Amino acid sequence: MKRFQDGEEIRFHTMQKQTSMKSVVLWIVAIGAAFVILVSTVSFASDLTTYKSISTGMDHSAYVAMNQNIPFVFSSDPRLGFKNTKERHGTTSLSVPAGMKIFFQRIGKSSIYQTKKHGSVYVFKAGMHIDADGAFTAYHPHPGKGLDNLGNAGRPGNWWGIVTHNARRSGKPVLQVSTDPAPGYYVSGTSLQDTTKENNDPTRYVNSEAIPFFVLPGDSRIPATMGDFGYVLNLNTLMSSGCIYADVGPDNKIGEGSIALARAVGIPSDPKGEGTNDKMIYVVFTDTSQGWPVDKEYIDSHSDQLFEQWGGMKRLHREMH
Numbered sequence: 001m002k003r004f005q006d007g008e009e010i011r012f013h014t015m016q017k018q019t020s021m022k023s024v025v026l027w028i029v030a031i032g033a034a035f036v037i038l039v040s041t042v043s044f045a046s047d048l049t050t051y052k053s054i055s056t057g058m059d060h061s062a063y064v065a066m067n068q069n070i071p072f073v074f075s076s077d078p079r080l081g082f083k084n085t086k087e088r089h090g091t092t093s094l095s096v097p098a099g100m101k102i103f104f105q106r107i108g109k110s111s112i113y114q115t116k117k118h119g120s121v122y123v124f125k126a127g128m129h130i131d132a133d134g135a136f137t138a139y140h141p142h143p144g145k146g147l148d149n150l151g152n153a154g155r156p157g158n159w160w161g162i163v164t165h166n167a168r169r170s171g172k173p174v175l176q177v178s179t180d181p182a183p184g185y186y187v188s189g190t191s192l193q194d195t196t197k198e199n200n201d202p203t204r205y206v207n208s209e210a211i212p213f214f215v216l217p218g219d220s221r222i223p224a225t226m227g228d229f230g231y232v233l234n235l236n237t238l239m240s241s242g243c244i245y246a247d248v249g250p251d252n253k254i255g256e257g258s259i260a261l262a263r264a265v266g267i268p269s270d271p272k273g274e275g276t277n278d279k280m281i282y283v284v285f286t287d288t289s290q291g292w293p294v295d296k297e298y299i300d301s302h303s304d305q306l307f308e309q310w311g312g313m314k315r316l317h318r319e320m321h
Contacts, residue, residue, distance in 0.1 A: 101319050105221050107254040112222060115319050121310055122222050122284045123319060126255025129275035130262050131215050133161050133247055135208040136181040138188035138271075146185065147209075147259070148271035153188065163187040167199055174200045192226040192246040192292050206246040211296055212261035213246035214282060217254050227289030229299070231307040232257065233316065235279045237266035242303020244294065245284065255280065260296075281320060283307065
């Protein structure tokens, strides 16, 4: 056996210990790196699973639109939601690929979707309540005499369904005179108006009994303009009708149409009733308004044309399933 001097033997053992420590450190680093990679992989897989479960397991939660190869997630689920209202509103200008729909807004039990490039077409399912506003005999000073209950037009100091002398809600209601279509009835207004006529002229507004129109709630973010065209399909009767956007309804309630629209899709049209919970599909074509007045025949034909250009029943079936 070779002998070493004391110093050499000490140096040898020291070098052995240093080599062993270096190996241990390298092994620790390697194991740590492997652990980090493993955790990242599992996390990424978990995220993908989460996205998949959210987009496929919830009716309206997440749809991914691809714009220049960059994924944008549109969501109502807090796990994928927008940080603030401004960010959410900003996404509405993104292009929506043909054949895809993205969740846009939820009102009550109804989810609203964008369904076309540039978000120009919106669809939603809802029932239908009946809006008598604009009809010549909609409201009368004597209870029960008008088509609808006077309470649905407001109350003294806060009229929203009746035209007032100063065009303010706090004003005095205007009664029709002998030269008007329904003398003794109040003049009932709609948001869509013929501005060439006087404020107290009943024909300035859209007649609920004659014109098929739909109503959107005040808190709707659909970028619709008064007079935009629409299309409504009754899923029970399969009856459908073209229509226009003519009035604004109360917040948090979506699904309302005129007396004429209710008749056209085969549901009870009495404004004093509860309307129907039968599911309707509403299609709104934004940026299509041609102002008012527009006759019913043109509303029917132009709405049909827009609906067919969009893809018709085949597209509607695909988008809503």
